[in-house]
Structures are given as structure tokens and as C-alpha cells.
Amino acid sequence: MKTLRTAVIGLGFIGAVHVEQIRRIPYVEVVAVVDAFGAEERAKQMGVPAAFSDYKEMMDTVKPDCVHICTPNFMHREIALAAFERGINVVCEKPMAMNAEEAQEMADAAKKSGCIGALNFHNRYYPIPYRMRRMVENGDLGDVFAVQGGYLQDWLQYETDFSWKLLSAKCGKTRVTADLGSHWMDLAEYVSGQKITEVFAEFKTIYPIRINQTPDGIESVPIDTEDFSYVIVRFENGAIGNAQFSGVFSGKKNQTVLQVAGTKASMEWDNEKVNDLLIGHRSAPNELLTKDSGLVDESTATIINYPGGHAEGFSEAFKQNFTAIYNVIRGEKLTNPFATFDDGLHVMKLCDALYESSQTGNWVRVEE
Ligand SMILES: NC(=O)c1ccc[n+]([C@@H]2O[C@H](COP(=O)([O-])OP(=O)(O)OC[C@H]3O[C@@H](n4cnc5c(N)ncnc54)[C@H](O)[C@@H]3O)[C@@H](O)[C@H]2O)c1
DSSP: OOOEEEEEEOOSHHHHHHHHHHTTSTTEEEEEEEOSSSHHHHHHHHTOSEEESOHHHHHHHHOOSEEEEOSOGGGHHHHHHHHHHTTOEEEEOSSOSSSHHHHHHHHHHHHHHTOOEEEOOGGGGSHHHHHHHHHHHHTTTOSEEEEEEEEEOOTTOSTTOOOGGGOHHHHOSOSHIIIIIHHHHHHHHHHHOOOEEEEEEEEEOSOSEEEEEETTEEEEEEOOSOSEEEEEEEETTSOEEEEEEESOOTTOSSEEEEEEEESSOEEEEEGGGTTEEEEEOSSSOOEEEEOOGGGSOHHHHTTOOSOTTSOOOHHHHHHHHHHHHHHHHTTOOOSSOOOBHHHHHHHHHHHHHHHHHHHHOSOEEOOO
16 A cells, blocks of 8 residues: 655644644655744654755655645645645645635646645534435435524633734634634535525624733734624525624534524534434434444444444544545545535635625625
8 A cells, every 4th residue: 555645734733633633544644744933843742754844845855745734824825836836735724715816726726736635624524414414415304494503612702812813914804704614614515415605794803902912012903803703694405594603602612513404304413512413303203313333324334433432523523534535645436525625715705705795784696
């Protein structure tokens, strides 16, 4: 079996998760890491043989088969373009880019290069959402007419909470919509099998000024992105939906909820009960399906590695998503769609349209 050589660029929160989860795939080796700060030290801690501060130098020296882009959003475009120019496959963190124009350029470059451009919309690879998609495909819900939920956190609760993720120059013109909403919108489309075609949004910035504590003292920073995003959407089959996205919702550490209603049944997944699926019936007792390879279809069973009762969560979703992507990189047939750069581009178009709606107060149609 050919070993694929890969490198992770950006070693903050999520880059470290990528290094760990790539290593669970037997035929993929993390041969280098890159960070603008302290790369040598991090490489030693992680047991990675090579460290760089410059991603282009890494690409030209190491010549990896694939790179994982885990830097702040404003860096995604230039790193992806540099990789594709060199014939290197890319796994990119979400949101794909700062806006749809950048994402279009990246998707075009991926196609021109013939390389894989994959987005880490890892929610697709939890067993329960995977099963939900199969149930919609099987017609178990009847016609799907409503999709709702949201993604809430509380790490930005106080005005003293600060990050590059708050500033449009680094994160893009939408913040929580692109950061959390992108995950939910991709998941809603993946499970329902329907694209969102029209959007309406109400944004709220709770702290127009935040306090940033730096080594040189305290600074007041004007905030030009939204803390709260309420959205209403229309899907291509006529279904409607709504969702809320926020990092300022006390007590919600990292909660994604997806509820899907159809003419025969409904389904609800809450990632804080990651292995449970609630199936709602009108004329029969409701069901609680717990992740177990013996209780689901054959396809879903392929991404369940542990017996029932043994939780498979965040780390496993990354592992399963990366496994699917690397299987395609080494020429295997895809069995379940991971998110591609085309999907990432579509979600960036949704984010831009939601921004426009929040500014104009109008519904905005998303052109493909
Ligand atoms: N899939 C998910 O669930 C998930 C979760 C968290 C973050 N993310 C995404 O991952 C990306 C990174 O987020 P994070 O939370 O890890 O941020 P972070 O701030 O913790 O880490 C970013 C890292 O990139 C490094 N960096 C900055 N400029 C660089 C450059 N030019 N070259 C190399 N390294 C550079 C920084 O030094 C830092 O170590 C963002 O796009 C974010 O939206 C995805």
C-alpha cells in the first residue's frame, strides 16, 4: 500500500486535531508541519520530523501529496493556490475563504490542477447525520418540508473575549455566519439532499467594542462583524428552514442542532448527545436510535468503528472524513460525499447572500 505524505499548515486549535486524526489512517504519514510561530517546538511535541515557518518553502522542500490548511481564514486562498500550482492536493478548513470571489478562484484552481480540493465539513461524518441522510434518501421521512436548528457556543460571551475571529480583515465580512453557520448550512443540505436557494438574515453585534488584553496592555477594538445571526432559508424543493448561530449564548459550549420534518416522520440530532437520533412519529411511539452498527444500514455501518455504547464523536468525525478524502486521493471510489471546493464555494455564496440580506433587509437569491 503506497504511503501518502502530508503536511499540516497552522498549528493552533484545529491544526493539532488534524495532525492527531490524520495519524489514525494507516497509510498516511504527517511528514511536516508549518506555523508562523514556534513550529520547531510544536513539531518536537508532536513527533513530526520537519518544521517550517514558510509554507511555500515546505511545499518545495518536502513535496507532500497533500496539505491541510488550518490557518486563519484570510490565509486559505493563497495557500490553496500555491498548493494547486505545485500539483498538491488540499484539505481546507472552513469557511473556505473570506468571500465567494476568493472561493471561486480556489475552486477554479482545484479543477485546473486536477487535484482534490476538500473542505473539512466534518459533521457529514458523524454516524448519526450519515444515517439521517440515508433515511431521507430512503423516503423514511416522506417529503421533507422543514429543516431547522442552529449552532451555538459561549466562548465570546463577555466583552473581554477576543480573537482574530472577530475581525472582518481576518475572518471575512460575516463572522459567526461563516464560522458556525457554514457548518450548519452544509449539514442541512447534506442531510436533506436539497440546496438552499434563497436566504434572509438578521444580524446583531452585541459588543460593538471589545477589550483585547495584549502583552503591551489593554486596547479597545471596534468590532465590525456579527455576534448573532438569525437566518431563514428556502431550499430548492420548496422546503423552508431557520437557524440561529452565535458564540454569545451562555451555557452552550458547542451545540449543533438539526431538526428535519417530513410528511411521514421527523428527525432530530443534537451533537451534545452525539450518538443519539430522535425519530418522531405521530401515530406510533417516538424512537431513540443509538449509534450501533447492528442497528443501521450497511453504508452507515462502514463509518462506525466501535461497538454500541462506546461514543464516537469529534475526533472520529475528523478521522472518517479524512479517511474518505485520502481514499479518493489514492484512487478509490467515493462511497459517501465529503465536501469539495464546489460545496465550499456554494456555502461562501450563502454567507455573502446572508450578509447582503442583513444589510438590505431583503430576501436574497443565491445564484449558482
Ligand atoms: N472544523 C472545525 O470544526 C473547526 C474548528 C475550529 C477552527 N476551524 C477553522 O480552522 C482555521 C483555524 O482556526 P483555529 O481555531 O485553529 O485558529 P488558531 O488561531 O487557534 O490557529 C491558527 C494557527 O495558524 C497559524 N498561522 C497564522 N498565520 C500563519 C501563516 N502565515 N503560516 C502558517 N501558520 C500561520 C497561527 O500561528 C496559529 O497557530 C479557521 O479557518 C477556523 O475557522 C474549524
